[in-house]
Amino acid sequence: MKLVKTKMFKGIIHCETGLHIGGSSDEIEIGGVDMTVIKHPVNGEPYIPGSSLKGKMRSSLERVKGIDNRGEPCGCGLETCMVCRIFGPHRNTRHQLGPTRIIVRDANLNGKSRKEMQKHLQERGIMFFEKKTENIIDRAKGMALHPRTMERVPMDTDFDLEIVLQVYDMDNEAQLVDTVKEGLTWIEKTYLGKGGSRGSGKVTFNDLTLDGQPFSLA
Ligand SMILES: [Zn+2]
Numbered sequence: 001m002k003l004v005k006t007k008m009f010k011g012i013i014h015c016e017t018g019l020h021i022g023g024s025s026d027e028i029e030i031g032g033v034d035m036t037v038i039k040h041p042v043n044g045e046p047y048i049p050g051s052s053l054k055g056k057m058r059s060s061l062e063r064v065k066g067i068d069n070r071g072e073p074c075g076c077g078l079e080t081c082m083v084c085r086i087f088g089p090h091r092n093t094r095h096q097l098g099p100t101r102i103i104v105r106d107a108n109l110n111g112k113s114r115k116e117m118q119k120h121l122q123e124r125g126i127m128f129f130e131k132k133t134e135n136i137i138d139r140a141k142g143m144a145l146h147p148r149t150m151e152r153v154p155m156d157t158d159f160d161l162e163i164v165l166q167v168y169d170m171d172n173e174a175q176l177v178d179t180v181k182e183g184l185t186w187i188e189k190t191y192l193g194k195g196g197s198r199g200s201g202k203v204t205f206n207d208l209t210l211d212g213q214p215f216s217l218a
Contacts, residue, residue: 004169006167008165010207011207012158015157015158017201018153019192019193019203020151021049021192022035036151045108048192052192053161054102058073058083060186064182082179086176086179087101088100099166101167101171107159132152134195150195150200161205
């Protein structure tokens with residue numbers, strides 16, 4: 001098995017709504033935010049961990065392909081399983097598929113969004129985040145329980161997307177590429193992060209290129 005080439009996907013992850021990808025949710029900040037977004041430990045900026053993006057692509061693909069592994073990621077390790085081939089067979093050490101093909105980088109703030117956040121920081125002394133308070137309804141009693149405040153990255157924030165795909169001699173390159181595109185398409189159709197069924201996490205992938213060539217999702 002030989003590594004033939006790498007393919008590079010680049011683009012912008014654009015937040016159409018507020019986005020919440022959790023930091024340590026049990027950490028309560030001053031101001032009563034009990035669900036904070038994950039932030040870079042050095043510069044305090046929000047980012048989208050590669051693992052979140054990768055996990056969501058994988059679970060979306062498993063759902064559309066009807067893969068059911070009792071709530072666990074697919075670990076079949078079959079030659080024909082594009083999910084196992086690209087993302088790695090879950091907890092399966094006896095497969096012949098070779099290394100995980102996909103590398104999803106952490107998506108950092110895009111230059112424009114970084115400038116906006118920095119401006120906000122200088123002018124008001126705070127990072128710009130949105131706070132969304134949700135009431136949890138006790139249906140039996142018909143009353144609202146303790147409200148939770150969820151911090152979100154505000155809409156219109158842009159992050160830089162970078163995905164590397166490793167193509168081996170045993171792979172069908174077009175099939176790998178199409179599966180990655182399909183995974184991104186399903187994230188656009190659903191959501192990223194927490195609270196997707198309640199309005200958070202709508203994203204679009206803009207200015208996409210594959211090895212420098214522009215393309216758009218189906
Ligand atoms: Zn599989």
